[in-house]
Amino acid sequence: MKEHLFRFLRTPLGLAVVASNAALLVFLPVSGTLPFIAALPLCAAIAVIEVLAILQTRLGANAVVAEKGRERDERDARILGGVAAARKRLSLLRIADAEVASAVDRVVLASGLYLESxxxxxxxxxxxxxxxxxxxxxxxxxxxxxxxxxxARRMRAAEGRDASERATAELAVRTLTAAADEIERISGASAGASASADRLAAREDLE
Structure with a gap:
């Protein structure tokens, strides 16, 4: 209940209730109707009663649902923005090893498809x-x-250095390839689900 209450107070309707009672709190002492010390608890009580009453109506429920959706959209946009920033960072890298560079390109492409879907x-x-x-x-x-x-080249033999770098590159390729596979799998499933939803919506429109 507390979560719904605070969420409602962030909605336009909730803000309107708070603003109207704040205006009443100013008006009563200024007009001489009630002193501030008496107007404050009265306006607070009125605001609480109004909020609780509105929350019991469809209007209040719809306002809470809309606010919850707005919060979810805002969170999703922030997360996807972070993913897009990570993708851009990968796309700007210049890597000498061809296999590692190719694996990075796969992740960039797959993440682009995921973001698009x-x-x-x-x-x-x-x-x-x-x-x-x-x-x-x-x-x-x-x-x-x-x-x-x-x-550290001057402290190593050429063969040892090449083997170490090759092993590091191979590990990076394997890990990046697994990441790209996972993103591609999920992107494909997401695209399929989105297309199915679009077809269902189109069918419902025709009916």
């Missing part, structure tokens, strides 16, 4: 979003290891 109304997938964001961390770790390996 989400914008079109497909359900969000925390798994796909985590895969995109973790890909940034994977590539970051890979680049740090490669940089550290390059800075």
């Amino acid at each position: 989400s914008i079109k109304g497909a359900p969000r997938s925390p798994e796909a979003e985590d895969a995109v964001i973790s890909s940034v961390e994977i590539v970051g770790d890979y680049l740090r290891i490669i940089d550290a390996s390059s800075s």
